[in-house]
Amino acid sequence: MRRATAVVLGTLTGAGLLVGAKVGNASFAASGGATATAVSGPDGTTAIPLPGGSAGGSATAVAPSARTPVSTKPSPNSGHPTPPPTKSTPKPTATSTPKPTPAGPRDGTYKASSSERYGTVTLTVTISGHRMTAITAAYNSNSPQYCTTKACPTLRSEALAAQSANIATVSGATYTSDAYKAALAAVLKSAG
Amino acid sequence: MHRVEMLMGTAIAVDVAHAPPGADTAALVAKAFEWFDEVDRRFSTYKPDSEVCRIDRGELRPEDFSDDMRTVLDASEQMRVRTGGYFDVYANRHLDPSGYVKGWSVQVASDRLLAAGLVNHSINAGGDVRVRGVSDDGEPWRVGIRHPWQSDKVAWVVAGSDLAVATSGTYERGLHVLDPFTGQPASFLRSVTVTGPDLAIADAYATAAVAMNGRGLDWLARLDGYECAAVTERGDAFRSDGLPSVSIAADGEPPSPLRG
Numbered sequence: 001m002r003r004a005t006a007v008v009l010g011t012l013t014g015a016g017l018l019v020g021a022k023v024g025n026a027s028f029a030a031s032g033g034a035t036a037t038a039v040s041g042p043d044g045t046t047a048i049p050l051p052g053g054s055a056g057g058s059a060t061a062v063a064p065s066a067r068t069p070v071s072t073k074p075s076p077n078s079g080h081p082t083p084p085p086t087k088s089t090p091k092p093t094a095t096s097t098p099k100p101t102p103a104g105p106r107d108g109t110y111k112a113s114s115s116e117r118y119g120t121v122t123l124t125v126t127i128s129g130h131r132m133t134a135i136t137a138a139y140n141s142n143s144p145q146y147c148t149t150k151a152c153p154t155l156r157s158e159a160l161a162a163q164s165a166n167i168a169t170v171s172g173a174t175y176t177s178d179a180y181k182a183a184l185a186a187v188l189k190s191a192g
Numbered sequence: 193m194h195r196v197e198m199l200m201g202t203a204i205a206v207d208v209a210h211a212p213p214g215a216d217t218a219a220l221v222a223k224a225f226e227w228f229d230e231v232d233r234r235f236s237t238y239k240p241d242s243e244v245c246r247i248d249r250g251e252l253r254p255e256d257f258s259d260d261m262r263t264v265l266d267a268s269e270q271m272r273v274r275t276g277g278y279f280d281v282y283a284n285r286h287l288d289p290s291g292y293v294k295g296w297s298v299q300v301a302s303d304r305l306l307a308a309g310l311v312n313h314s315i316n317a318g319g320d321v322r323v324r325g326v327s328d329d330g331e332p333w334r335v336g337i338r339h340p341w342q343s344d345k346v347a348w349v350v351a352g353s354d355l356a357v358a359t360s361g362t363y364e365r366g367l368h369v370l371d372p373f374t375g376q377p378a379s380f381l382r383s384v385t386v387t388g389p390d391l392a393i394a395d396a397y398a399t400a401a402v403a404m405n406g407r408g409l410d411w412l413a414r415l416d417g418y419e420c421a422a423v424t425e426r427g428d429a430f431r432s433d434g435l436p437s438v439s440i441a442a443d444g445e446p447p448s449p450l451r452g
Contacts, residue, residue, distance in 0.1 A: 153413040153414050154413055155409055155412065155413050155420070155422070155430035155431060155432055156430065156431050156432070156433060157428065157429070157430055158429045158430065158431060159429065160339075160347055160423055160427055160428070160429040161339075161346075161347050161348065161429075162339045162341075162342050162345040162346075162347065163345055163346060164344075164345060164346070165334070165336055165346050165349050166334065167334045167335060167336035167346065167349055168207065168314055168323070168327045168333045168334050168335065169205065169207070169314055169316045169321055169323075169333070169335055169336070170316070170319070170321075170335070170336045170337075170338050170346065171316075171319050171320065171321045171335050171336070171337050171338065171357040171358065171359045171385060172319040172337070172338030172343075172359050172361070172364070172383075173319055173338075173359050173360055173361035173362070173363060173364040173383060
C-alpha cells in the first residue's frame with residue numbers, strides 16, 4: 001500500500017467530493033460532511049479536497065493501469081436501504097515512466113467518473129513530480145437520474161422552452177445595459 | 193408609470209400600476225431612484241471613495257461603518273453560512289458585496305413604495321425583480337425568466353403579487369461566478385432563478401447555486417421557502433414543484449396556474 005496512489009471521488013450529492021492522494025502513512029478519508037480537509041504526505045504532497053455537503057455518497061478509486069488500484073469506499077450512506085449505483089468509468093492514461101521508488105503519488109493522468117442524481121461528473125487529475133498539478137471537472141447531466149438519500153427532494157425535469165410571452169418584465173443574468181435593452185425590447189415587443 | 197435609469201452599472205426599471213388617487217407617484221419613484229444612486233455611491237466597487245472601497249483598503253474601522261453597511265455585511269455573512277460558504281463577498285479576495293446589495297436595495301425600495309401606498313409596483317434591477325400587487329391589466333405581475341441562449345425568448349413565466357425573482361448565470365458575463373473553494377469559474381449551471389419573499393436572499397441563493405456546479409441542483413431542491421428554475425450548460429431544464437410558474441399562453445388567453 002505504501003506507494004499506492006488513489007484518486008477518490010465522492011458523489012457530488014453525497015459525501016462531498018474529495019480528491020486526494022494516499023501517500024505512505026498519510027491517508028485520508030472521504031467522510032460525510034467533509035468540506036475542506038487538506039492532508040499532507042511525507043514529502044509535502046497535498047491532497048486537494050473539494051467542498052462537499054452532507055453524508056450520503058460513494059466513492060470510486062482509479063489508478064493508472066500499470067499499478068494496482070487502491071480503492072477507498074466510504075459508506076456514510078450505509079443506513080439507507082438503496083445505496084446509489086455509482087457508475088465508474090476509469091480511463092487512466094499514465095503518461096510517465098514508472099520510477100523505482102516514487103516519493104509521492106505516481107505521475108500520470110487519472111480520470112474517474114461519479115454519477116449523481118442530475119448527471120455524471122468526470123474528474124481528471126494530473127500528477128506531475130509526485131504532486132497534484134491540475135484538476136479539471138467535466139459534467140454530463142444526461143445520465144440516468146436516481147435518488148441517493150432517504151429524504152430526496154428533487155427538481156422536476158422539463159423540456160427547455162423558448163417562447164415569447166405576454167410578460168411585464170424579465171428576470172435574467174443581465175448585467176450589461178445592452179443585454180437589458182435587448183430583453184426590454186423583447187418585452188415591449190411581446191407586450192405590443 | 194414606467195421609468196428606467198442607468199444606475200449601479202445596470203438598468204433599473206420601476207413600474208407603478210393603479211396608483212391610489214392623490215398619490216404623488218412621480219415623486220415617490222424619484223425618491224426610489226435617489227436611493228439607488230445613494231446605494232451606488234456607498235457600495236460601488238468601482239468608485240475609489242465608496243464606503244466599500246474604503247473598507248477594502250482598511251481605511252474604515254468596523255465602528256465607523258454606516259448602519260446600511262453593517263446590515264449588508266451581517267446579512268452577507270448569514271448568506272455565507274446558509275450557502276455552506278458558496279456565497280462569499282470575499283470570493284475574489286476583495287470585499288465585493290454587490291451580489292447582495294443589488295437585491296437588497298431593490299427590496300428596500302419596494303418596501304418603501306409599499307409603505308407609501310403604492311401597493312402595485314414592479315422593480316427590475318438588471319434582471320433582479322421584485323413585484324407587488326397587480327400590473328396594469330389588473331392581474332398578478334408576470335415575470336419572464338430569460339432563455340439562457342436566446343435573449344429575446346423566455347424559458348418560464350412566473351407570476352405573483354408579492355414575489356422576488358432573481359437570476360444568476362454564466363451566459364451574460366461569461367464564467368464570472370467563482371467556486372470560492374477552488375477559485376475556479378463555475379460552468380455547470382448556465383442559468384439559475386430563485387423566487388421567494390426576499391430578493392436579496394433569492395439573489396444570493398441563485399449565485400451560490402451557480403458556484404456549486406453539479407451540487408447546485410440538489411441544494412436548490414432543498415431550499416425552504418424559496419423555489420427555483422435552472423438550466424444546465426447542456427440545456428437540461430429543471431424546476432421545483434412549487435415554482436409559481438404559469439403557462440405561456442400563445443393565443444393570449446389568461447395563463448393558468450401550473451403549480452405542482
